[in-house]
Amino acid sequence: MPTSRNTFSSWRRRLAQRAVHAGWAWVQRTGAVTAEHPGRFRFGAIGPSTRLAFPLGTVFGEPWIHLGSHCIVAEQVTLTAGLMPDLDLGPDPILRVGDGVVLGRGSHVIADTTVTIGSDCYFGPYVYVTSTNHSYDDPHQPIGRQWPRMEPVEIGDGCWIGTGAVILPGARIGRNVVVAAGAVVRGTVPDRCVVAGAPARVVRRWDPVEGWQPPLRTPPPVPIPDGVTPDQLSALSGLDEETAARLAALDPDTPDASADVPVQSGDVRAES
Structure with a gap:
């Protein structure tokens, strides 16, 4: 008899698991945000084939958020424009995301002032991009009560931002830049280089004559030809x-x- 009860309990558990997983898959499909099905969000622009996975993180100021086409925004990604909801930020977008951008799970893009992400940028999970930083000019006042500093952020086309990287206010990242996992980036980063560390520094550059310096340690991968099954x-x-x-x-x-x-x-x- 105990064996029968255990078998029945195991069967019920498997059935319940299947129902939960199927239900959650339906919720994720239904809750995803696209241009055709924006739900409660009123983004300034969402390009075709762009999809924001459900559940999202915090989202506000969406009339000043413009998303390009063919973007993938993973679960729990936070996108904000302005210091707080329900502000009038003027006629121009504050957060611009180009075409073909991937924002990894749990990433944050905080645009209290202008943040621009170029096309074909790939973000790993938990990347943090912000145009605002706390100030501590007055040593007698709590830091959280002092007015923050704001500077625009620009990330050029074709960049790869590694897991857990932090992009600070005022950062200007060039085209086709690799930002290593966990790097903390501030200031200007030139095109076609690799930066790593906290604070981030250039550890590899592309030279038009000599190629990558220091040289890459592995040969480049060979793309799969079109039409191969x-x-x-x-x-x-x-x-x-x-x-x-x-x-x-x-x-x-x-x-x-x-x-x-x-x-x-x-x-x-x-x-x-």
Whole structure:
């Protein structure tokens, strides 16, 4: 009898888990914010194919928040414009997010004054971007009661901001910059470099003649060609090293370049 009760209890638990997971998946789909389904939010602009996952973090001042197209805003991301809700911030947007931007889970973008995030920027989880910092000019007053300092923030196109990075007021980050996880960035960062540390400093730069300096420690990854199917990728993984090397060395512009490479079982060319 105890075995039967345990079996029944386990069955009920599995059923309840499935119901909870299915219900939560429905809630997430229904609660997601898009241009077609903005819910209670009235963003100044949401581009096509942009999606804000549910649940969001704190969001206010959305009439002054402009989001580009094809953006992904993960769960628990906070987006604010202005020091507090229900302020009139004027005719121009305060927070601008470009096209194709990814904001990782739990990130914060606090735009009490202008914050601009360029297109194709990728944020890891829990990145903190703010245009405001506490001031402590008067040593006799509580810091939280003193008027904060505000400076615009700019993040150029194509940047990768690592997990837990902090972008402070006044930061000007160039294009295609890597900000290492946990870095604290202030001031101006040039294009095409890597910054790390607290405060962040440049640890690698791109030179037009010599490339990355110091040199990268690993070779660049080879992109998957357009049109390759999952079955073909699986077949490629089964090739021996010699055949894979010969395929990689082929000139695709030579019509009979593959004539001397034997077609093995599972060879990607056998599928085409």
